[in-house]
Structures are given as structure tokens and as C-alpha cells.
Amino acid sequence: MPTDPEAPEYWYCIKHSRVEGHDGCPNKDRLGPYDTEAEASRALETAAERTEAWDHDPRWNDDELED
Template identity: 65%
Template sequence: MSDSATEYWFCLTHHRVEGPEGCRNAERLGPYATEAEAARALDKVEERNEQWDNDPRWNDDLED
């Protein structure tokens, strides 16, 4: 990962992008390399959850 001065997190408490001095890591997603990536954190979570929910290797409900 890059230097912490150029890392960003998405705070789940405040719903905003933060730098290294933000909230505790337990309350945020990341680190991300750019502010734009951090801003999309919740979208990325939703996209991944959708993929996993529809992946037959990980979803017993989809098996015959």
C-alpha cells in the first residue's frame, strides 16, 4: 500500500471520506489510494455483495 499520507478511508459513522487522522479503523472502510475510490466504498460493498449473493459457489440456495 502507499504512504499513509496518500491513503483515504470511508467513515461509516460520519459517511464521509477521511485521511489518516480520521475515526478508528473499526469504524471505516479502506484504505483506498484516492479520495474518489474511498467515496465509492459503499457502492463497492453493494456491488460485491450482489456478486457473492449470486455466485453458486458461495450460495447454497442457488444449487439444484
């Protein structure tokens, strides 16, 4: 996620399946922001990897907590 307010931002539009800049589709239709165009292009893969990790993290998954 960008930390410099002057740095360019890159977003992945899930509606159009493409990387966009700041002035793209509404935020409800995209993931980001990302620091680089390459990171934005991997947005769906990154989301899937994070979901997989969270699915197996007992802090986020009550099914894996022991009584």
C-alpha cells in the same frame, strides 16, 4: 488498496458519512483503505456491488449449489 506504504490512504467513515485520511475515526467505523479519495467516496456503492455479486456466486452462496 494502497500498495505503497508511503502513499496517502483514504477511508470512508460510515459513522460520519465522509471520506477521511489515515488519522480519522477508528477502523471499526470505516471502510478502506482506498488509493484515492474518489474510490473512498464510492465505498458504500462498491460494497453493495460486491455483495450483489457474491449473492449470485455459487462459490459463496450455498442456496445456488446443485446437489
